[in-house]
Amino acid sequence: MNTEIALRDILSFHVGGSLVELTDQPIQTVQVSPNAAARSVDLNGHYVNGQLYAQHFRLAAPKSDVPVLFWHGGAMTGVTWETTPDNRPGWSSIFLRSGYDVVVSDAVERGRSSWSPWPQIYDSAPLYRTLEDAWHLFRMGPKNGFAASPANRRAFDKQRFPIESFDQLCAQFVPRWTTNADLSVAAYQKLVDRFEKVIIVAHSQGGWFAQRVASLMPERVQAVVLVEPAGAPAMNESALAAASRVPHLYLWGDYCDDHAAWIPYKSDALAQVERLQALGGTAESIDLPKQGIFGNSHMPMMDNNSAEIADIILGWLARHAAPVTASGSTHAAE
Incomplete structure (x- = not known):
């Protein structure tokens, strides 16, 4: 797709969060710049906690009034959706070229959303992702196929991820906390609330959050696309009924089973798909290997057939979340 991207503007903002006050912290004397005199640092006071960062790309002539919100997975940031590790266009560019405004965000406590002190505010220490963990969890190759030297790594047969760029992928990793789910859901709700309607495309852990938000705000979510979600949130009968009003697509790569x-x-x-279908909802699971598309990793938006996978999603959206003629009415509030 060679369509040029003509933008009306680019906005960036933080949403969600609240003030938290710290007291009884010791006064520190810190040299904050090299060769500078040390100064007193007082950590007592107020902090903004629980916010997320978003960047909104608005087309000059969008084909839809409904923007696509891209939500990343664990230990990642919005970089997930940008240029691939081997320098091909990411899904944010592909969806812009397809006529959708795009919002790329960093979740609570990731990337440009910042983070809060721990253990004073966050109640647990952060987790960090190793290359070994990513190799195995992202299904690049057999667990014993990782080696520190790229030349000695053994990937799965027909692996679609550009293995020569694996270290570049891992350079994106950021700390993550496992105890901030409620803060994350609240911030994502604030993000959705800036628009009349949204389409959410979410990956891995972000897919869990997207399913939860769709059940809480079905009137604001036109569709959700879950790219290898990390399971499904437990929902009571009322939440399931609300979620069934939103079309759901679940998409899976290779080597999962x-x-x-x-x-x-x-x-x-998959059990969630069945529950949504039983309530009359539109819920579909696309298993790429069963469609004859083999070798996709946990990162299909970065695999060498990422444009093909994006086309599958765009086709599903055209069938189940048909674009609305653009009038500008659902752009973020200004």
Whole structure:
């Protein structure tokens, strides 16, 4: 797709969060700049906690009034959706060229959303992702196929991820906390609330948040696309009924069905598909290998057939969340 991207403007903003006050912290004397005199630093006071950062790309002539919100997975940021590690256009560019305004965000406590002190505010320490963990969890190759030297790594047969760029992918990783789900859901709700309607495309952990938000705000969510979600949130009858009003697409790559971590995640999500369908909702699961598309990793938006996978999603959206003729009415409030 060679369509040029003509933008009306680019906005950036933080949403969500609230003030938290810290007291009884010791006064520190810190040299904050090299060769500068040390000064007193007082950590007592107020902090903004629980916000997320978003960047909104608005087309000069969008084909839809409904923007696409891209939500990343664990230990990642909005970089997930930008230029691929081997320098191809990311899904944010592909969807812009397809006529959708795009909002790329960093979740609570990730990237440009910033983070709060721990253990004073966050109640747990952050987790950090190793290359070994990503190699296995992202299904690049067999667990024993990782080596520190790229030349000695053994990827899966027909692996679609550009393995030569694996270290570039891992350079994106950021700290993550596992105890901020409520803060994250609240901030994502604030993001959705800036628009009349949205389409959410979410990956991995972000897929869990997207399913939850769709059940809480079905009137604002036109569709959700869950790219290998990390399971499905438990929902009561009322929440399921609300979620069934929103079309759901679940998409899976290769090597999931015999992977210890992905078997339960996929099973939970497929059970959710059945529950939504039983309530009359539109819910579909696309298993790429069953469609003859082999070798996709946990990062299909970065795999060498990422444009093909984006086209599958765009086709599904055209069928189940048909674009509205653009009038500008659902752009973010100004």
